[in-house]
Amino acid sequence: MPHPVVPDDPEAVNADAWQAYAAHHLRRGTVVAEAERIDWGFPGAGPDDAFLGDLKGRRVLDLGCGTARHAARLVRAHGAEVDAVDRAPGQIERARARYGSLPGLRLVHADAVAHLRAARPYDVVCSVNAVPYVDPRRLLPALATALRPGGTLCFSVLHTNSRGDGPSPEVVSRPETLPFAGGGGATVRMWVLAAELWERLLTDHGLRVEEVVEVTSPDPANLASYRVFRARRPVRVSSRPRTALPPVAHAALGVGAVLHGPGGLLLGRHRRGTWELPGGTVEPGESLQEAVVRELREETGLRARASDVRLLGTLLDHADGVVRVTVGAVVTDWRGEPADQPGERVGDWRWYALDQLPPSLFVCSAQTLTAWRPDLPIDHAPAHFTPYEGDVVAR
Numbered sequence: 001m002p003h004p005v006v007p008d009d010p011e012a013v014n015a016d017a018w019q020a021y022a023a024h025h026l027r028r029g030t031v032v033a034e035a036e037r038i039d040w041g042f043p044g045a046g047p048d049d050a051f052l053g054d055l056k057g058r059r060v061l062d063l064g065c066g067t068a069r070h071a072a073r074l075v076r077a078h079g080a081e082v083d084a085v086d087r088a089p090g091q092i093e094r095a096r097a098r099y100g101s102l103p104g105l106r107l108v109h110a111d112a113v114a115h116l117r118a119a120r121p122y123d124v125v126c127s128v129n130a131v132p133y134v135d136p137r138r139l140l141p142a143l144a145t146a147l148r149p150g151g152t153l154c155f156s157v158l159h160t161n162s163r164g165d166g167p168s169p170e171v172v173s174r175p176e177t178l179p180f181a182g183g184g185g186a187t188v189r190m191w192v193l194a195a196e197l198w199e200r201l202l203t204d205h206g207l208r209v210e211e212v213v214e215v216t217s218p219d220p221a222n223l224a225s226y227r228v229f230r231a232r233r234p235v236r237v238s239s240r241p242r243t244a245l246p247p248v249a250h251a252a253l254g255v256g257a258v259l260h261g262p263g264g265l266l267l268g269r270h271r272r273g274t275w276e277l278p279g280g281t282v283e284p285g286e287s288l289q290e291a292v293v294r295e296l297r298e299e300t301g302l303r304a305r306a307s308d309v310r311l312l313g314t315l316l317d318h319a320d321g322v323v324r325v326t327v328g329a330v331v332t333d334w335r336g337e338p339a340d341q342p343g344e345r346v347g348d349w350r351w352y353a354l355d356q357l358p359p360s361l362f363v364c365s366a367q368t369l370t371a372w373r374p375d376l377p378i379d380h381a382p383a384h385f386t387p388y389e390g391d392v393v394a395r
Contacts, residue, residue, distance in 0.1 A: 010135065010173040010189030011133070011134055011135060011138075011189075013187070013188065013189050014133040014134075014188045014189060014190075015087050015088060016186075017178050017186035017187065017188045018086075018087070018088040018090075018091060018133075018178070018188075019088045019089065019090050019091075020186050021088070021090075021091075021178060021180060021186065022088050022089075022090025022091045022093070022094060023090050024180045024181070024184075025090075025094065025181070026090055026093065026094065028181065028182070030181065032067045032069055032094060032095075032098045033069065034069060034072075034073075035069040035070050035072070035073040036073075037049055037073070038051070038052070038070055038073070038126070038128065039070075039128070040128060040129075040156040040213075040215050040226055040228045041129065041156055041158075041215045041217075041224070041225070041226035041228075042215065042216075042217055042218060042226075044218075045215050045216070045217075045218065046156070046213060046215040046226070046228050047213050047228060049073075049074075049077070049078065051154060051211075051213075051228070051230060052074075052124055052126060052152065052154050053124065053152055055074055055078035055079065055080040055124060056078060056079040056080070057079060057080075057081070058080050058081070058123040058124055059080075059081050059083075059120070059121075059122050059123045059124075060074055060080040060081065060082045060083070060122060060123065060124045060125075060126060061082070061083050061084075061085065061116075061119070061122045061124070061125045061126065061146070062074070062082055062083070062084040062085070062126050062127070062128075063085055063112055063116075063125060063126070063127040063130055063131070063155075064085070064086055064087075064112065064127050064128070064129075064130020064131070064133065065084035065085060065086045065091070065095065065107075065130075066086060066091050066094075066095070066128075066130075067091060067094045067095050067098065068084040068086075068095035068098070068099050068105065068107060069098075070126070070128055071084035071095075071099075071105055072098075072099045072102055072105060074126070075102060075103075075104040075105045076102075079104075080104070080124075081104050082104065082105050082106070083106045083108055083115075083119070083122075084105060084106065084107050084108065085108045085109075085110050085112060085115050086108075086109065086110075087109070087110065087111050087112065089109050092107055092108070092109040095107050112130075112134055112139060112142075113134070113138055113139060113142045116139075116142035116143060116145070116146040117142050117145075117146075117350075119146060121145075121146060121147060121148035121151065121356060122146055122147060122148065122151060123147075123148060123151050123152070124151060124152045124153075124154070125143060125146065125147060125151070125152070125153045125154070125155075126154050126155070127154075127155035127156070128155070128156055129156050129157070129158065129226070130155075131155045131156075131157055132157045132158055132190040132191045132192060132193075133188065133189075133190060133191075134191075135173070135191065136171060136191055136193070136198075136201055137171060140201055140202065140204075140205045140207075141205055141269060141273075141348075141358075143205070143207075144205040144206050144207055144233060144358060144359050144360070145352075145356070145358040145359075147207075147233040148233070148356070149233055149234065149235045149236070149237075149355075149356075149377075150232065150233065150234075150235045151232070151233050152230065152231070152232050153202075153207060153229070153230070153231045153232070153233070154228070154229065154230045154231075155228070155229055156215070156226045156227065156228045156229075157191075157192070157193070157198065157226060157227055157229070158176070158190060158192050158224070158226055159192070159195065159214075159225045159226055159227045160223055160224060160225040161176060161192070161223070161224055162222050162223055162224040163223065164223035165192075166194075167192050167193050167194040167195070167197075168191075168192060168193055168194065168197075169193075169194050169197060170193075170197075171191065171193065171197070171201070172191070173189040173190060173191050174189065174190060174192060175187050175188070175189060175190075176188050176189075176190045176192070195212055195227045198227070198229060199212070199229075202229070202231050204240075204273050204360065205273065205359065205360055206233065206234070206237075206238045206358070206359020206360040207231040207232065207233055207359070208231060208232050208233075208234055209229060209230075209231045210230045210231060210232055211229075211230045212227055212228070212229055212230075213227070213228040213230075214226075214227060215227070215228055233359060234359070235377070236377045236378065236379050237357045237358070237359055237361060237366070237376075237377060237378045237379065238359045238360055238361070238379060239274075239360070239361040239362065239363045239365075239366035239378065239379060239380040239381070240274065240360055240362075240363065241274075241319065241362075241363055242270060242272040242273075242274050242362060243272060244320075245320070246319045246320035246321065246322040252322060252323060252324050252325060253281065253282045253325045253326075253327075254279060254280055254281050254282060254324075254325070254326050254327070254364065255279045255280065255282060255288055255291045255292050255295060255326070255327045255328075255329055256276075256277040256278075256279035256326055256327075256328050256329065256364055256365055256368040257277055257278045257279050257292045257295065257296055257309075257329050257330075257331050258277060258312075258328065258329065258330045258331065258368065258369065258372050259277075259278065259296075259302070259331050259334060260330075260354075261351070263351035264351035264352045264353045264354070264356075265351065265352050265353075265354060265357070265369075266278065266300070266338055266349060266350075266351055267349070267350060267351075267352055267357075267358065267361075267365075268299065268300070268338075268346040268347055268348055268349040268350075269346065269347060269348040270345055270346045270362065271345050271346075271347075272345075273360060274360050274361065274362035274365075275357075275358045275359075275360060275361050275362065275365070276346055276361070276362040276364075276365045277362075277365040277368060277369070278292075278295055278296045278299050278300055278302075278346075279292070279295050279299075279326075279364075279365075279368075280295040280298075280299070282327075287306065288309075288311055288327050288329070289306035289307075289309040289311070289329070290306055292304075292306075292309045292329045292331065293305065293306055293308075293309065296331065296334070298341060298344065299341055299344050299346055300338040300339065300341065300349055301336055301337075301338065301339045301341055302334045302335065302336045302337075302338055303334060303335040303336055304331050304333065304334040304335070305333075308331055308332050308333040308334065309329050309330070309331055309332075310329060310330045310331075310332060311327060311328070311329050311388050312327075312328035312329060312330060312368070312371050312372055312387065312388065313327070313328060313371060313385055313386050313387035313388045314326070314327055314385070314386045314388075315327070315328060315364070315367045315368065315371060315383040315384070315385050316383060316384045316385075316386070317363075317367070317381060317382065317383040317384070324364070326364045326367065326368060326383075328367075328368035328371045328372060330372060338350075354373070354376060357369075357376070357378070361378065361380070363380050363381050366378045366379075366380035367380055367381075367383045367385075371385050371387075
């Protein structure tokens with residue numbers, strides 16, 4: 001499904017610019033040069049192919065592949081099975097003209113996030129200077145979940161442009177110029193962020209940064225520089241609090257609902273970045289089962305009955321000195337399909353296989369899941385769990 005175009009959408013501006021770039025080279029008949037190594041910003045500069053790790057037989061994604069010259073190298077020189085994805089149809093047309101018959105290479109015209117959400121997990125994701133053209137708040141959650149546990153993400157980003165303009169300390173896009181061979185160019189919108197900000201964003205989405213390499217121009221007159229990141233998705237699923245602030249007192253009692261069916265486990269993304277089970281605060285006068293049913297309806301649109309709710313037990317922990325009580329529950333039957341609901345803080349509801357849970361689970365959801373299935377490889381802050389022998393009613 002393509003990313004919708006809205007007025008002043010930076011990603012739509014970028015897609016148009018790269019299509020114009022591709023059309024320019026198609027008209028010129030530009031020959032695609034073979035890649036002798038991964039060029040992370042300047043020919044021959046930056047870490048070599050070994051930066052990606054052992055690729056033989058691995059499932060690899062080249063995101064924002066352009067003409068797929070790097071993807072073709074990974075197939076030929078390293079024996080990888082590579083999906084090469086680009087949003088500009090002209091770039092994929094150029095790639096197919098040169099590498100369309102190469103075994104082990106699959107060329108895909110798609111929006112990056114849409115592809116990441118639909119694809120099977122990858123062992124390695126590689127992206128040469130394409131990440132800054134997509135809003136990281138949209139891209140990084142999809143990247144994190146598209147990597148298998150233990151998988152590697154390697155990508156380069158612009159740090160300083162040729163005029164010497166440095167990176168931003170905030171997650172905002174800015175105009176840059178995409179030059180065309182022979183003259184002319186197009187204006188793009190790029191997220192040129194400080195390396196520390198990229199590291200924080202990666203960490204927030206459950207990825208562990210292993211190395212950051214500075215790449216500068218061999219021409220002293222060119223002030224441009226890049227940063228190349230290597231990050232890994234931990235084998236164990238991570239959890240983290242939404243914020244450093246304690247929960248307010250009236251929100252100390254809550255419920256978390258486990259819905260597990262043929263499609264997997266239902267999780268949604270909170271606007272602060274954590275992945276969560278449906279759930280929330282118990283309101284005065286309602287039973288725990290009724291709270292589960294209400295929160296499920298309000299957050300996802302799914303319908304269930306109180307008799308469909310089996311309570312697991314009470315989880316007791318604290319956040320900055322405030323006692324927090326969470327009652328975990330399993331919903332055994334429901335009706336409908338999950339969908340984002342107006343005004344709710346959690347959305348992007350999706351079903352996940354238990355061996356492909358996303359990183360950065362909200363700590364209360366992580367605690368509920370290990371109370372339900374102690375064998376799940378989830379790390380979280382400790383909580384005292386008191387199981388119930390049978391369903392109980394909040395008094």
